[in-house]
Amino acid sequence: MTWTPRERVLAALNHEEPDRVPIDLGGTGASSIVIQAYERLKAHLGLVHETTVLSKINYLAMPDESVLQRFGVDTRPLMAPGRRGGSGRWLDELTYIDHFGVTYKSTTDTDDKHFLYKDGPLHGGKLTQDRVDAMDWPDPDDPGIFTGIKEQVARYKAAGDYCLVLNVPDQVIHRAYALRGMEDFLKDLYRNAETACYLMDRLADYNIRASENMIREAGAENVDVIFFGEDLGTQEGCMFDPDATYGRLIKPRHERIIQTLKSLTGGKSLFHCCGSAYQFIDHLIDIGVDALNPVQVTAKNMEPERLKGEFGDRMAFWGGINTQEVLPYQAADAVTAETERCINIFGKGGGYVLDAVHNIQFEVPPENVVAMYDAGLRHRYH
Amino acid sequence: MTMQHIYDAVMAYDEEEIPKLVQAELEAGTAPDKVLQEGMVAALDTIGERFSEGTLFVPEMLMAAETVKAGLEILRPILAEAGAKPHGTVVIGTVKGDLHDIGKNLVAMLLEGAGFRIVDLGTDVDRELFIDTAEKEGADIIAISGLLTTSMMEIDRAVHAITKANETRNLNIKVMVGGPPVNQDFASKIGANGYGEDAPGAVDRAREFTTH
Numbered sequence: 001m002t003w004t005p006r007e008r009v010l011a012a013l014n015h016e017e018p019d020r021v022p023i024d025l026g027g028t029g030a031s032s033i034v035i036q037a038y039e040r041l042k043a044h045l046g047l048v049h050e051t052t053v054l055s056k057i058n059y060l061a062m063p064d065e066s067v068l069q070r071f072g073v074d075t076r077p078l079m080a081p082g083r084r085g086g087s088g089r090w091l092d093e094l095t096y097i098d099h100f101g102v103t104y105k106s107t108t109d110t111d112d113k114h115f116l117y118k119d120g121p122l123h124g125g126k127l128t129q130d131r132v133d134a135m136d137w138p139d140p141d142d143p144g145i146f147t148g149i150k151e152q153v154a155r156y157k158a159a160g161d162y163c164l165v166l167n168v169p170d171q172v173i174h175r176a177y178a179l180r181g182m183e184d185f186l187k188d189l190y191r192n193a194e195t196a197c198y199l200m201d202r203l204a205d206y207n208i209r210a211s212e213n214m215i216r217e218a219g220a221e222n223v224d225v226i227f228f229g230e231d232l233g234t235q236e237g238c239m240f241d242p243d244a245t246y247g248r249l250i251k252p253r254h255e256r257i258i259q260t261l262k263s264l265t266g267g268k269s270l271f272h273c274c275g276s277a278y279q280f281i282d283h284l285i286d287i288g289v290d291a292l293n294p295v296q297v298t299a300k301n302m303e304p305e306r307l308k309g310e311f312g313d314r315m316a317f318w319g320g321i322n323t324q325e326v327l328p329y330q331a332a333d334a335v336t337a338e339t340e341r342c343i344n345i346f347g348k349g350g351g352y353v354l355d356a357v358h359n360i361q362f363e364v365p366p367e368n369v370v371a372m373y374d375a376g377l378r379h380r381y382h
Numbered sequence: 383m384t385m386q387h388i389y390d391a392v393m394a395y396d397e398e399e400i401p402k403l404v405q406a407e408l409e410a411g412t413a414p415d416k417v418l419q420e421g422m423v424a425a426l427d428t429i430g431e432r433f434s435e436g437t438l439f440v441p442e443m444l445m446a447a448e449t450v451k452a453g454l455e456i457l458r459p460i461l462a463e464a465g466a467k468p469h470g471t472v473v474i475g476t477v478k479g480d481l482h483d484i485g486k487n488l489v490a491m492l493l494e495g496a497g498f499r500i501v502d503l504g505t506d507v508d509r510e511l512f513i514d515t516a517e518k519e520g521a522d523i524i525a526i527s528g529l530l531t532t533s534m535m536e537i538d539r540a541v542h543a544i545t546k547a548n549e550t551r552n553l554n555i556k557v558m559v560g561g562p563p564v565n566q567d568f569a570s571k572i573g574a575n576g577y578g579e580d581a582p583g584a585v586d587r588a589r590e591f592t593t594h
Binding site for chain 1: 395436441444478479480481484487506535562579
């Protein structure tokens, strides 16, 4: 039989073996490519087109259809051009204020720009429900969040049977970090848990409502995968207690988002969690997550053999090609070998979508991007 | 009143209680250095061990470090008056191009709790500024970190610049490196004096460098 891209991804997520490992690039906001690396990739492939910017804050490119065709990419993203909604504004080249009123500052004097939240409406003082309510909340019905999605679906459907990935437009704990400051919100989870939960509930409501608008535009039957998530791990372990903090406080909010959107669409849940996700995977399986991204194999307890061995029958893996050591700093043949190794381990019996660990970074040579995807294209299950 | 109270207050992240406990201990005639070492530093070491084992996490570490900081507000002027010298001076920051600072902040707080003087240059720090500040402050250690993979290149350049400055400016500054993409192999390869695999590990290295 001939497999369509959509069938290929869904088979893998159902723990079945399609014809070859499915391939993602740009299907999610965490599996794209940094603009400078994209420019080098275009030149290397001899492709000429203007680069579409996916995010100026994250310096991300939206890969062009010609690149996706070259690499046999099976996914396509559902995200509106104004996907964050509302009216963000630039104060200057290095300062951005988003629709939640969070200020982002950039690094200076470097080619490789990075922005990070530095101030927000809930920074400082004690977090109270009144402050949360008094905030100038963005409108989840803002047309910027969903305008253009209908046309996106029509365009993808006309081109082929792709796996369409709904990108939930915002987050819960990451958004709370941005609003409140990371260190203060982490402490709120301990000292002021009731108010922290109130804030997380309101953020879950926002994400659900905004996603419902996107789903209505896309047509529920066209949503194959729902991409949502946030970082629970660090390089060496857990950001917070996986049971007392995640299980008791955060997980119920994640569960509500994932279950609501899955039941609306029948799509699969793809959860993004950087760092060591290991101690959270049972919780994620419990709330209906079908696949984990980006699978940061260099973090603690995240070796492919361990993950596949312990969770492979219940969790699929989406990502996994070593971004911290191999992709940026090793030769193309090492990338090929590492990609083949990951496909063989993660992909046994299905359950794997090939992708870099997170967005392809600034310093990754184009030869290495090609080596990774070509290893996927050459792969055959039977 | 025993030192156990102070130890327990740090273990319970009791920021409000600790200044009172420290004050009472000093009024009872306990040596300030004993309050610091046997009460607060001992507790912070226990917290650090549990963090490295993976039974305590970032929020607990932040709260414990802030509790010690609240106790130090009372202790510091008295220690200074008694002529106590800090363990050493550490100039700390994230490298040029990297704004991620929660790990750096944790290391700074733990080092301060362990009795070091900290000069925190913040984020996105030029390598010359690390060196100039360390020279001006008479620092023993420069501690640099980054989260991004691109930061490894800048960490490499910064370590080389510091090594060179030690020769050309006749300085004796140790440099330690940390952050998610950094590991011992990389630290050794670029000639850093030390690597902390986590925040408590960084404190261990700093103690090794300043134990004469």
